[in-house]
Every structure is written in structure tokens, then in C-alpha cells.
Amino acid sequence: MMRTYHNMIAVAGEFAAPFRRTLGYAVISAVLQAAGWAITLPLFSLLLAPGALAVREIVSWLGGLIILLLLEGLVRWREMAFVYDYWHRVTEAMRQRLADRLRAMPLEQLARRKSGDLATILSNNVTFAATALSSLATLAIQLMVVPAALLVLIFALDWRLGALLLVGALLIVPLMLRVRRDANQDFQRIDEVDAAASAAIVEYVQGQAMLRASGRSGRNAPCLSGVFAHQHRVQHQTGHTALLIAKAQLILQLTLVATVAFGIWLSATQQLSLASLLCLAVLVAQLVEPLTLGLSMVRLFELADAALQRVNALYNEAAQVTEQPQQQPQHFAIGLNKLSFYYQQQEKPAIQEVTLHIPEHSLTALVGPSGGGKTTLTRLMSRFADPQQGSITLGGAELRHITPEQLLAQVSVVFQDVWLMDDTLAKNIALGRPEASHAEIVNAARKAHIHHVIERLPQGYETLAGEAGSALSGGERQRVAIARAILKDAPVVLLDEPTSSLDSESEYQVQKAIEALVADKTVVIVAHRLSTIRAADQIAxxxxxxxxxxxDHASLMAIEGGRYRALVEAQQHTLST
Ligand SMILES: Nc1ncnc2c1ncn2[C@@H]1O[C@H](COP(=O)(O)OP(=O)(O)OP(=O)(O)O)[C@@H](O)[C@H]1O
Structure with missing residues (x-):
């Protein structure tokens, strides 16, 4: 219970104070409600008293009851204010905080998480966590405090009646603890299979072209097979807690009936007044609803608890911090100093003790066999993840000490998979410099040799990337990304295999675009076609x-039995055959 409360406070963030206040109101309104029912005892006593009706006293008790009901309505109104005033704000703030957290997460860590999983947290789990804060928490208080207060009143009527009820309540405690534990585990499993199903659907949609080509786009698609059946199996297995709840409800009903029967016997044997018996009947009737409702809602509370835990776990994921003291790059040379890096859960290091000096305004090409570590090196230069050993400097400042904003302002990246956001091509090009004028966007597109392609589209620069996506070839998408980098005009450019899998015309166009981009910049390029990087200042x-x-090319070609020389000769041989 306390864990759930702490999770709620953590998730509420800046709204923790009004949330606490709302819980306070919920307690007060529940106590007022129970106090209202307590008035039935003096009322029944007065009504059943022998002799003339004590009208004045009856009216004053009724007046007291009305005041209590008014007070309860007033407090409940304040309580509801949280639901109406804050629900949307809490939901929005939660999503905003999670988005900030994702932004601060190292990209490597982010890439490891399934997108379906993150989507589930940001949509379903956030909605449920907000519902838990706005209405479930106060409902839970109502369902706990009202029965507790009624139990105290029944104890006050006759301690034996109270004790009987208490024993019945204690009997169901172990059952409910088991329901809580099982339901908690169930919902974690359900969340996992739901996330796996979302990820499979995304994969199924994205991979349609490939799946259709291989004749596996139907129910037997590899990404879908088994996912839905597993989801159904898990949902079915998790239904057993409903049976436990039904058992607890039965015990409770029997206890209530036994309490009333015991009260009748006490009254028949002159140990309990008739007024007390009537009052007991009213109090027991008031107990039925919160207790049965509370029991049937345990699963819902656990679902909310699971959502709170998942939202909180994402809040608490490690962030990539800018270490102190902050440093400013003094120039645009890059230094890799005894750099070593392991991907998570990989035994072999992807990068081992690499030391490399990349001078300002120079072109450095990274070449080598597939899986050698070229992409990882360029990713590390944009702080995709922090190396476990060694360091990377930009202009003499260590990347860890440069703020993300400063680093992003200095570095343009054109990676293998060109990502176009769901907006117009103009906005896509202006991503790195949103304030750019249309003329500047067109100018960058011209330099990237993509202007004539965009102009031919019916909506030109206003074409949405989603619609343009299918009309743009791989090389054209890369040129959009290069136009984006040209417009941003950052002094450092990291290019990862921009000429892979293109026909010769596209490759020529991309090459021209790159030449426009890299002039006067510090450039690191991952290259497979060695012919294009012969003029590079250095080749690693x-x-x-x-x-x-x-x-440089000449010095590496001069190494007898050298690796670069062997690669060049192998490529020349392939081209000539
Ligand atoms: N996200 C990742 N998680 C775990 N291991 C990875 C990840 N990305 C790359 N690796 C591993 O790190 C090593 C270096 O990969 P990297 O992609 O940097 O090589 P590369 O030289 O760029 O290869 P290619 O030329 O084929 O793109 C490989 O062994 C690869 O399997």
C-alpha cells in the first residue's frame, strides 16, 4: 500500500501537493458519510422510545444529519476538483516528463528498448496512472475508510458484533493478499505480451513489402506467428484471481448475514435494544456495497499499480548527464583517446583502445570489413553512448562535459537509415534550423541536388514526407538528409555509408551533394567505395x-601486405571482372 502511495506521489510530480490534499478530502468525506449513518442510532432510539414523540430532538438530529450531508457534499466537491482541474494537466505533464526522460537517455539504451513497449508506457500506462491519481486513489480511500468507520460504529453498538465482523474480514485478508500478488504479476505479464504484440504489429506493417515478396504476409508471417496466441494464453491464465475474489465475496456475505442473525439473537435475548438492532441493519446494509465493490476492484487497483510502477521505472532510467565543469569546444578537431566501448550484454568490445586525431577542416575516412566498428565509432562521436574507457574530445573539450544542445549545434549526422519526420519536405530540411527562410531551404536543396526532384512533386516542398516517402528513392532520401545537414551548416559532419546500395547515377548525385556539404568542415565518413575517398586527408x-x-591513400598503398592496400586491390579486381 505504501509502495503504491509513494509511486503515486512520484508520478504526480509537480501535482503532488494538490494530490495529497485531495486524498485528505477523500478521508474527511468518508468519515462524514459514516458519521451520517451513526445518527440513525439516536433517531431510532427516539422513534422507538415509549410515550410521546420527542419531535424537537428528532428535528435537531435530522438537522445535524443534513449539516453532515452538506459538509460531505462540499468536501466531495473539492475532491472532484482534482479530477476536473488536474486530470488532463497531470496526464500531459507525465507524458512531457517521460519525453524529457527519453531525450536524456543515451541513444544506445533507447535503441535497445522495444518501440511497442515505450508506446504502451506513454499511452496506456500513463492514462491508467493518471486515472489512478485522479479517481482510483480517492475511490480506494472511500472503499477503505467508510467500512472501517462503520466497523467502529458496530463495535460501539456491541463489541461482540464488531468482533464477529472483524473475524470475517480477517479471514479474507490472506485471500486478498494472494489476489494482489498474483494480479500484480499477471498485469506485468499482460503488459509484456501487449508490448510484444504492439511491436510485432509495427514490424508486420513496416515489413509488408518484404513479407509479400516472400509470400509470408498472411497469418503465418514470422513476426506475428504465435504472438496473438501467446497473448490470449496469458490473458486466460491470469483470470484465476477472479475466482479468489468471488470466494472472498462469499465469505464476506456470509459474515454479514451471520452478524445480522447474531444481532437478532442478542435483541431477542434482551442483550441489544431494538433501536441498536435497526441501526445495525442500516450499518450492515451500508457495508455491503463498499466491501463487495472494493473486492471486485482489487484487480483494477493492481492494474493501476502496475501502470504506476512502469511509468516510475521509466522516470528512473539512467540519464546521460553533462558532467561538470562544462566545457566549450575551442575549435573543431576531434580526438579519440584510447577509446574502448562495449555494447550492453556483449562480451566482445566493439571498439578497443582506438586513438585517432581528426584535424579541423579535414576529411577522415573509416574503412574496413563489415562489423569492424566503423559505425560505432561515428555514433560515439555524436555521443550515442558514453565509452567505458578512454575519451572523445571536440575542440579540446570532452564530449561528456559539453551540453547536448552545444554538441548538436556543432555536429551534423547523416546516418545509414534516413529518418524523415511526418511533416512537409520543407520542414524536414529545416529540421536543424527551423528559422530558415524558404529561399535558404531551396538553396540547400539545390546544393544537395534534390531541388529538381522536389519541384517535380505535385505539392513541391509542401509534400508530406509520408506521401513523398514512396516517391523518393533511397538516394533521394539521402540527399534530403544531406540538404538538412547543408542548411544546418554545423562545423563537424559525420556521414555513415551514404553511398551504399545506390545505382551509379544516384551515387554520382549523392557524391556531388556530399561535396557541397563537406567543404571547409571537419568530416568523418564511413565509406565502402574506396574510389570516392582517395583524396581523403587520412584513412583509418x-x-x-x-x-x-x-x-593517406598513398602512404597506406605503400605498405607491403597492408590491409588497406589488400582491400583496394580486391575491389579493383572485383570491378575489372
Ligand atoms: N546495437 C548493437 N548492439 C549490440 N552490438 C552491436 C550493435 N551495433 C553493432 N554491434 C556490434 O558491434 C560491432 C561493430 O559494429 P559496427 O556496426 O560498428 O561495424 P561496421 O564496421 O560499421 O559494420 P558495417 O560496415 O557492416 O556497417 C559488430 O560486432 C556488431 O555486431
Missing amino acids: FIDQGRCVECG
Whole structure:
């Protein structure tokens, strides 16, 4: 219970104070409600008293009851204010905080999480967590405080009646603890299979072209097979808690009936007044609803608890921090100093003790066999993740000490998979410099050799990327990304395999676009086509995470039995055959 409360306070964030206040109101209104029912005892006593009716006293008790009801309505109104005033704000703030948290998470950590899982947290779990704060928490208080207060009143009527009820309530405690524990585990499993199903659907939709080509786009698609059946199995298995709840409800009903029967016997044997018996009947009748409703809602409370835990766990994920003291890059040379890096859960390092100096305004090409570590090196230069050993500097400042805003302002990246956001092509190009004028956007597109392609589209620069996506070839998408980098005009450019899998015309166009982008910049390019990087200032040959050779084309070709030389000769041989 306390864990759930702490999770609620953590999730409420800046709204924790009004939330606490609302819980206070919920307690007060529940106590007022129970106090109202307590008035039935003096009323029944007066009504059943022998002799003339004590009208004045009856009216004053009724007046007291009306005041209590008015007070309760007033407090409940304040309580509801949280639901109406804050619900949307809490939901929005929660999503905003989670988005901030995702932004602060190292990209490597983010890439490891399934997108379906994150989507579930940001949509379903946030909605449920907000519902838990806005209405379930106060409902839970109502369902606990009202029966507790009624139990105290029944004890006051006759301690034996109270004790009987208490024993019945204690009998169901172990059952309910089991329901809570099982339901909590169930909902975590349900969340996991739901997230897996969402991820599978995303994969199924994105991979349609490939699946249709291989004749596996139907129910037997590899990404879907088994996912829904597993989801159904898990949902079915998790239904057993409903049986436990029904058992607890039965025990409770029997206890209530036994209490009333015991009260009748006490009254028949002159141990309980008739007024007390009538009052007992009223109090027991008031107990039925909150107790049965409370029991049937335990699963819902646990579902909310699971949502709170998942939202909180994401809040608490490690963030990539800017270490103190903050440093400013003094120039645009890059230094890799004894750099080593492991991907999570990988035994072999992807990068091992790489030391490389990339001078300002120079072109450095990374070459080597597939899986050697070239992409990882460029990713580390944009602080995709922090290296476990060694350091990377930009202009003499360590990346860990540069704020993300400053780093992003200095570095443009064009990676293998060009990502276009769901907006117009103009907005996509202006992503790195939203304040750019239309003329500047067109100018960047011209330099990137993509202007004539965009102009031919019916909506031109106003074409939505989603619609343009299917009309743009791989090379054209890359040129949109290059136009984006040209417009941003950052002094450092990281390019990852921009010429992979293109026909020769597209490759020529992309090459021209790159030439426009890299002039006067510090450039690191991952290259497979060695012909295009002969003029590079330096070429680093990366294999098994190590920099095994480094120099310009001529000096590397001069190494007898050198790795770069062997690669060039192998490519020349392939081209000539
Ligand atoms: N996200 C990841 N998680 C775990 N291991 C990874 C990840 N990305 C890459 N690796 C591993 O790190 C090593 C280096 O990969 P990297 O992609 O940097 O090589 P590369 O030289 O760029 O290869 P290619 O030329 O094929 O793109 C490989 O062993 C690869 O399997």
C-alpha cells in the first residue's frame, strides 16, 4: 500500500501537493458519510422510545444529519476538483516528463528498448496512472475508510458484533493478499505480451513489402506467428484471481448475514435494544456495497499499480548527464583517446583502445570489413553512448562535459537509415534550423541536388514526407538528409555509408551533394567505395574494433601486405571482372 502511495506521489510530480490534499478530502468525506449513518442510532432510539414523540430532538438530529450531508457534499466537491482541474494537466505533464526522460537517455539504451513497449508506457500506462491519481486513489480511500468507520460504529453498538465482523474480514485478508500478488504479476505479464504484440504489429506493417515478396504476409508471417496466441494464453491464465475474489465475496456475505442473525439473537435475548438492532441493519446494509465493490476492484487497483510502477521505472532510467565543469569546444578537431566501448550484454568490445586525431577542416575516412566498428565509432562521436574507457574530445573539450544542445549545434549526422519526420519536405530540411527562410531551404536543396526532384512533386516542398516517402528513392532520401545537414551548416559532419546500395547515377548525385556539404568542415565518413575517398586527408582502417592502419591513400598503398592496400586491390579486381 505504501509502495503504491509513494509511486503515486512520484508520478504526480509537480501535482503532488494538490494530490495529497485531495486524498485528505477523500478521508474527511468518508468519515462524514459514516458519521451520517451513526445518527440513525439516536433517531431510532427516539422513534422507538415509549410515550410521546420527542419531535424537537428528532428535528435537531435530522438537522445535524443534513449539516453532515452538506459538509460531505462540499468536501466531495473539492475532491472532484482534482479530477476536473488536474486530470488532463497531470496526464500531459507525465507524458512531457517521460519525453524529457527519453531525450536524456543515451541513444544506445533507447535503441535497445522495444518501440511497442515505450508506446504502451506513454499511452496506456500513463492514462491508467493518471486515472489512478485522479479517481482510483480517492475511490480506494472511500472503499477503505467508510467500512472501517462503520466497523467502529458496530463495535460501539456491541463489541461482540464488531468482533464477529472483524473475524470475517480477517479471514479474507490472506485471500486478498494472494489476489494482489498474483494480479500484480499477471498485469506485468499482460503488459509484456501487449508490448510484444504492439511491436510485432509495427514490424508486420513496416515489413509488408518484404513479407509479400516472400509470400509470408498472411497469418503465418514470422513476426506475428504465435504472438496473438501467446497473448490470449496469458490473458486466460491470469483470470484465476477472479475466482479468489468471488470466494472472498462469499465469505464476506456470509459474515454479514451471520452478524445480522447474531444481532437478532442478542435483541431477542434482551442483550441489544431494538433501536441498536435497526441501526445495525442500516450499518450492515451500508457495508455491503463498499466491501463487495472494493473486492471486485482489487484487480483494477493492481492494474493501476502496475501502470504506476512502469511509468516510475521509466522516470528512473539512467540519464546521460553533462558532467561538470562544462566545457566549450575551442575549435573543431576531434580526438579519440584510447577509446574502448562495449555494447550492453556483449562480451566482445566493439571498439578497443582506438586513438585517432581528426584535424579541423579535414576529411577522415573509416574503412574496413563489415562489423569492424566503423559505425560505432561515428555514433560515439555524436555521443550515442558514453565509452567505458578512454575519451572523445571536440575542440579540446570532452564530449561528456559539453551540453547536448552545444554538441548538436556543432555536429551534423547523416546516418545509414534516413529518418524523415511526418511533416512537409520543407520542414524536414529545416529540421536543424527551423528559422530558415524558404529561399535558404531551396538553396540547400539545390546544393544537395534534390531541388529538381522536389519541384517535380505535385505539392513541391509542401509534400508530406509520408506521401513523398514512396516517391523518393533511397538516394533521394539521402540527399534530403544531406540538404538538412547543408542548411544546418554545423562545423563537424559525420556521414555513415551514404553511398551504399545506390545505382551509379544516384551515387554520382549523392557524391556531388556530399561535396557541397563537406567543404571547409571537419568530416568523418564511413565509406565502402574506396574510389570516392582517395583524396581523403587520412584513412583509418578499422577491424575488430581496432584502428590497424592510418594514413593517406598513398602512404597506406605503400605498405607491403597492408590491409588497406589488400582491400583496394580486391575491389579493383572485383570491378575489372
Ligand atoms: N546495437 C548493437 N548492439 C549490440 N552490438 C552491436 C550493435 N551495433 C553493432 N554491434 C556490434 O558491434 C560491432 C561493430 O559494429 P559496427 O556496426 O560498428 O561495424 P561496421 O564496421 O560499421 O559494420 P558495417 O560496415 O557492416 O556497417 C559488430 O560486432 C556488431 O555486431
